Each structure stands twice: as C-alpha cells, then as structure tokens.
Amino acid sequence: MSTLAEMLRTTSDLEPMESEWLHLLAGDWQLVADLSFADLVLWVRGGLDGWRAVAHVRPNTGPMVFYDDIVGRGSTRQRAAMLDNAARQRRIVAAPVPTVREDMSIREDAVPVLCGERVIAVVTRHTNLTGGRTPSRLELTYRDLADSILRMVATGEFPSPSAPTGLRRGAPRVGDGVIHLDPDGVVRYASPNAVSAVHRMGHVGDVMGETLAKVVTDLVAAGERAVDESLAVVVMGRASWRTEVETASATVTMRAIPLTLNGVRTGAMILLRDVSELRRREQELLTKDATIREIHHRVKNNLQTVAALLRLQARRVPQEDARAALDEAVRRVAVIATVHETLSSGFDETVSFDEIALRGLRAVVEVAVREHHVDSRFEGSFGRVRAEDATALAMVISELVQNAIEHGLEDRDGSIVVKVDRRPADGGDELTVSVTDDGAGLPAGFRPGMAGLGTKIVTSFVQDLRGRIRWENTLPHGTKVEFVAKLRPLGGR
Numbered sequence: 001m002s003t004l005a006e007m008l009r010t011t012s013d014l015e016p017m018e019s020e021w022l023h024l025l026a027g028d029w030q031l032v033a034d035l036s037f038a039d040l041v042l043w044v045r046g047g048l049d050g051w052r053a054v055a056h057v058r059p060n061t062g063p064m065v066f067y068d069d070i071v072g073r074g075s076t077r078q079r080a081a082m083l084d085n086a087a088r089q090r091r092i093v094a095a096p097v098p099t100v101r102e103d104m105s106i107r108e109d110a111v112p113v114l115c116g117e118r119v120i121a122v123v124t125r126h127t128n129l130t131g132g133r134t135p136s137r138l139e140l141t142y143r144d145l146a147d148s149i150l151r152m153v154a155t156g157e158f159p160s161p162s163a164p165t166g167l168r169r170g171a172p173r174v175g176d177g178v179i180h181l182d183p184d185g186v187v188r189y190a191s192p193n194a195v196s197a198v199h200r201m202g203h204v205g206d207v208m209g210e211t212l213a214k215v216v217t218d219l220v221a222a223g224e225r226a227v228d229e230s231l232a233v234v235v236m237g238r239a240s241w242r243t244e245v246e247t248a249s250a251t252v253t254m255r256a257i258p259l260t261l262n263g264v265r266t267g268a269m270i271l272l273r274d275v276s277e278l279r280r281r282e283q284e285l286l287t288k289d290a291t292i293r294e295i296h297h298r299v300k301n302n303l304q305t306v307a308a309l310l311r312l313q314a315r316r317v318p319q320e321d322a323r324a325a326l327d328e329a330v331r332r333v334a335v336i337a338t339v340h341e342t343l344s345s346g347f348d349e350t351v352s353f354d355e356i357a358l359r360g361l362r363a364v365v366e367v368a369v370r371e372h373h374v375d376s377r378f379e380g381s382f383g384r385v386r387a388e389d390a391t392a393l394a395m396v397i398s399e400l401v402q403n404a405i406e407h408g409l410e411d412r413d414g415s416i417v418v419k420v421d422r423r424p425a426d427g428g429d430e431l432t433v434s435v436t437d438d439g440a441g442l443p444a445g446f447r448p449g450m451a452g453l454g455t456k457i458v459t460s461f462v463q464d465l466r467g468r469i470r471w472e473n474t475l476p477h478g479t480k481v482e483f484v485a486k487l488r489p490l491g492g493r
Contacts, residue, residue, distance in 0.1 A: 002072060004042075007054035011046035014120055021115040024159040026055045029123070031257075031271070034174035035146035037062035037139065038127040042113075043075060043083055044120070051075040051083050051122070060175060061142075065106055065126040079108070079124070086110035087119045092154055098129055105129040114156035123153065141180055141189045145269050148259045157260050160240035171242060171255045172273035179270040185213050185236045188267070197274040200250040212236075212270065219247045237268020250276045300344055303337035328402075328454075335360055335398045339390045350490055351390050353382035360394055361418055364401045373413045374405060380420035382431065386488045392461040393431075393485065399454045400435040400481050408439025408479050431467075431485045438478040442471060458483075 002010075004026055008019050026042060033040045042055040053073050058064040075083060086093040094109040106126050113121040135143075152158035177194030179187055190198070190207045198207050202219045213235040220231070233239040234256040242255045255271045307330045314326035338356055358378055365376045385393065397418065404416050414437055421432045448455050448471060462469045465485035474480045 004055050007052075007071065008044065011052050011054060012044040013046075014044070018115050018118070018120045021159075022054075022113065022121055024161065025113065025123075025153070026057075028159045030057055030060070031174050032146050032149050033057045033059040034061045035142040035149070035178075036125055036127065037142070038125045038146075039065040041066075041070060041124045041126070043122045043124065050080045054121075060173070063128050063130075065101070065104065065128050082108070082110045083122045083124070086112045086122050090114065090119060090154065092150060103130070111150045112154050114154060116156065123150070125150070137189070138191055141191075142174070142178070145178070145180060145259070148261075148266070149257070149269075152260060155262060157263070160257075162240055172253055172271040174271065176271065176273035179207075179212060179272065181212060181237045181268040181270060183265055183267055185211050185268075187212055194270075194272055197250070197252050197272050200274055200276070201245065201247045201252055202249045216245055220245060222248065235270070237270060238265075244275070246279075250274055251279045252276075294344075300337045300340040303333050303340065307333040307337065331364070331398070331402070332395065332457075334363070335394050336391055339387070339394050349387045350384045351387065353385045353390055353393060354378075356390065356394055357382060357397055357418065357420075360398050361401055361416075364398055365405065365416070372409070372411065374409055375415040376401075377415065377417045379417065381422065382420055383422055383429075384490060386490060389465060389485070389487050392464050393433075396458050396461045396465075396483065397433065397435065399458045403454050404435060404437040404439065404479065404481075407443075408437040408441070410440070412439065414438045414478075425486065428487045428489045431487060432482065433485070434480055434482040436474060436478065436480040438474075441473045441477050441479055446471065 004023060005019075008014060008022065012019075014022070022042065022044075029040055029042075037059050039059065040057050041053050043051045044054050046052050051074065053070050053075070056066065056069060056071050058066070082093055082095055090112050092109055092111050095107065098105045098107045100106070105128070107129055108127075109125050111123045111125065112119045113123060149158055175193070177197050178189075178191045179194045180189040182188050187207050187210050195207050198215065201216070202222065203215050207215070213232065216231070216235045230239075230241050230243045231245065234241050234243040234254050237256045237258055240257055242253065244251060244253045251274070253273050253275050257269045257271070258265055259267045259269060310326050310330045310333065314323045314330070317323045317326065338359060339351070361376050361378060365374055382393070401416060401418070408414070409416075417434075417436045419434045419436070423430050423432075448459060448469075459469065462483050462485065465483075465487075467483055467485035469481065469483035471479065471481050
C-alpha cells in the first residue's frame with residue numbers, strides 16, 4: 001500500500017508546504033473519525049478521474065463504512081461533483097440524500113482543506129446511518145466536536161502547526177476521555193472515562209459546571225507536586241499542546257485542542273488519559289535498570305580491589321613462578337572487571353562487545369610485550385551480546401591473545417589478528433572467532449587436554465558458550481585458533 005507521501009508525489013502538484021499541511025492533518029484526523037463515528041477519506045486533484053483518494057482512516061468508536069482500502073482509487077462522477085462544489089465554494093457540502101452501499105445507508109459530506117488562501121484537498125466523511133436508534137448525549141457531543149473541528153479544517157484553522165508531531169504520538173485518544181470546555185474554561189460535558197480520570201486524580205463531586213483549571217491546580221497544589229509550565233494553557237484550552245498532571249493519587253496526560261470559528265475561540269476540547277499504571281511500570285523498570293547498573297558498578301569495584309590485593313601479594317612473593325601466576329590472576333580478574341564496567345554504563349543486560357574486545361586486545365599486548373614489537377589488528381564486529389556471554393567471550397579472547405604472545409611470539413616481532421564473523425542461527429546468533437599469529441607455531445605433540453591452565457580455561461569457557469574450538473598451524477609459520485560460539489538471544493535466554 002502506498003504511503004501518503006508517495007501518493008502526493010505521484011498524484012498532485014502541491015507545494016512542499018501544502019504537502020506538509022496534509023501530513024499534519026492525516027497525523028491528527030483519527031480523533032475526528034472517532035468523534036464522528038465515521039470513515040474519513042482525503043482526496044486531491046489528479047489522475048483521469050479528477051480526484052484521487054490519497055489517505056483513509058476508520059473510526060475506533062463505531063462501525064466502519066469501507067472495509068476494503070480505497071487509497072489510490074478515483075472518485076465517482078457523483079462524488080466528484082460534490083468534491084468540486086466543496087472546493088469551489090470553500091464550505092462544507094453535504095450529499096442531498098444518503099447513499100446505499102452493501103445494505104448500509106451512508107451519509108456523506110465533503111470538507112475543503114484550506115492551506116493559506118488555497119484549497120489543496122477535500123476530506124469526505126462517510127457516516128453509517130444503519131441502526132436508527134436515538135443517539136446518546138455522548139454521541140451528540142462527540143459529533144458536535146467533530147463538526148467544530150471540520151469547520152476549522154475548512155477555514156485553515158486545523159491542524160495546528162504549533163502542536164509538534166512528536167507530541168501527537170502517544171497522545172490520549174477519544175476513547176480515553178473527552179472534556180468539552182466553554183470559552184471561559186468551564187466544563188460543558190465530560191465523558192464517563194474523563195470523569196473517572198478526574199476522580200482518580202482526587203477530585204470529589206461533579207465535574208460538569210466546574211472550571212477545569214481550578215479543579216486541576218487545586219489537586220496538584222494539594223499533592224505538593226511540581227507544576228508543568230504548560231499546565232495552565234492546556235487546562236484552559238488556550239493552546240494546542242500536551243501536558244502531564246501528577247497528583248497524589250494518579251497521573252493523567254492531557255491534550256488541548258482549541259475550538260475556533262472564523263478566528264474567534266468558542267471553547268476547547270480536552271483529551272485525557274489516566275497513565276498511572278503505565279508510569280508506575282516505567283518507574284519500576286527505571287529502578288530495576290538503575291539497581292542492575294549499580295550492582296555491575298560495585299562488582300567492578302570489588303574485582304578491581306581483588307586485583308590490587310593480588311598485585312600487592314605478587315610483589316611480596318620471592319618465587320618467580322608464583323609471582324607469574326599471581327600476575328596472570330590479576331589479568332584475568334581485570335578482564336572480567338572490564339565487562340562489568342561496560343555493563344554499569346548501559347541500560348540493559350547487553351553490551352556492545354567490540355569495545356570490550358578492542359580494549360582487551362590492546363591491554364594484553366601492551367602488558368605482555370616487553371622487548372619486541374607486536375602489531376595487533378581487529379577485524380569484523382561482535383555486535384551486542386548478553387552479559388552472560390560477554391564474560392566468557394572476553395576471557396577466551398584474552399587467554400588466546402596472551403598465549404599467542406607468550407608462546408608464539410615469545411622472542412620475536414610479529415602480529416596478531418583477531419577476526420570475527422557473526423551470522424544468524426536457530427536459537428541465537430553464531431559467532432566464529434579466530435586468533436592468528438605469525439609466530440613459532442604449535443609445539444610438537446600439542447594436545448589441548450594436556451596443555452596449561454590458560455588452554456583449560458579457554459576450553460571450559462567455549463563449552464559454556466555451547467561451542468567448539470580447534471588449534472592448527474598456519475603457513476609459512478604461526479598458529480590459528482578458531483572457536484565457534486552460539487550466543488543467547490538478546491531478548492532473553
């Protein structure tokens with residue numbers, strides 16, 4: 001299905017500002033459809049049929065008229081005449097008699113879309129009249145509000161460019177609660193959901209006939225909460241804006257839509273939604289994230305303390321082998337601390353592992369190399385990995401690089417290349433990582449199961465990663481160690 005932007009580009013010759021006006025309208029017209037209990041279709045001039053449908057929205061509050069999508073279709077001759085009349089007369093034009101479609105009696109009217117001094121499109125409203133019951137006060141009020149907004153569309157007063165698009169996303173909807181204010185900010189009508197939201201904020205008594213600004217400010221003041229600077233203009237309905245009101249018992253988001261007639265303000269519509277439970281859950285997640293980050297931070301600090309104690313102990317040990325073993329332990333603890341340091345600065349239990357791998361590679365090379373030169377290079381990308389996998393990966397790579405320097409490049413210049421390839425696989429992505437040096441190669445009769453502590457550590461962590469590993473000599477000389485690891489899915493275990 002074509003987007004509105006594509007339809008406008010291929011169908012009409014509108015100026016960029018005019019196209020943007022239609023995008024603003026389409027971004028906000030769901031509330032008009034819901035208030036009208038009707039389908040809305042946006043038509044622009046173009047094509048052989050004279051008018052072409054470029055956007056369509058169905059109501060969430062009542063039965064739809066068009067089951068099939070009609071975007072891209074041309075208008076019928078009868079409808080084209082109504083569209084022409086609305087555009088030429090610059091006023092709302094109603095079809096003289098209802099039409100019958102698929103056993104439905106449908107009332108149609110056409111609303112010109114004015115941008116500046118030019119009619120750039122026409123909106124048709126299609127209302128299903130089937131049913132014949134007497135409408136409730138809610139329905140009558142909603143339709144009156146919809147008529148007010150469509151009159152504003154016809155005079156270029158709606159949509160409001162002052163309401164940023166970002167504020168429209170996640171805004172309260174018609175079904176969440178509607179309050180109709182008079183020009184003085186007094187409540188003319190409040191839907192049942194709106195009344196419930198105001199009562200949950202702490203108001204006792206009727207809402208009708210009350211000044212909404214006084215009700216809300218009294219509740220905020222009683223709860224000793226911070227007042228949003230946009231609160232006054234929203235609750236008085238003086239500007240098209242949004243605010244969030246927090247009282248001692250509830251949090252409600254509000255959006256104001258001023259209602260005007262030929263530039264004179266006639267009142268306002270306030271959409272409001274109780275978001276208390278949503279904000280509570282968000283706060284729980286923020287608290288949980290902060291707690292997890294603090295835990296990682298403390299683990300990192302504790303590991304650094306352990307490393308410092310081991311370093312002090314190593315200085316006091318006279319035996320060279322014991323001192324070397326303690327130095328190895330310090331390095332391994334530091335690798336784990338690096339992972340927790342990265343986790344402590346993030347917002348979830350995954351990390352971008354490239355930074356950890358690069359820091360670990362440089363640290364091992366700088367510490368291990370004393371009297372000769374070793375180049376190190378990192379190729380590919382690990383991407384994001386879960387914390388459980390990050391520690392094991394960091395340990396494996398650190399040990400392999402350390403072994404390459406100590407045994408393969410013990411007394412010579414050389415290079416080490418860490419290469420990684422990540423591919424999707426069932427149950428989680430699969431990593432193939434190789435550590436290659438151009439040193440002396442594997443000793444004769446090398447067997448991983450009979451090797452030193454570093455090799456045993458590597459083998460154990462690769463098993464934790466549900467992987468496999470192999471060592472081989474390279475030509476003309478050197479060693480390549482390649483392991484395959486299956487990562488846990490980022491969304492869970």
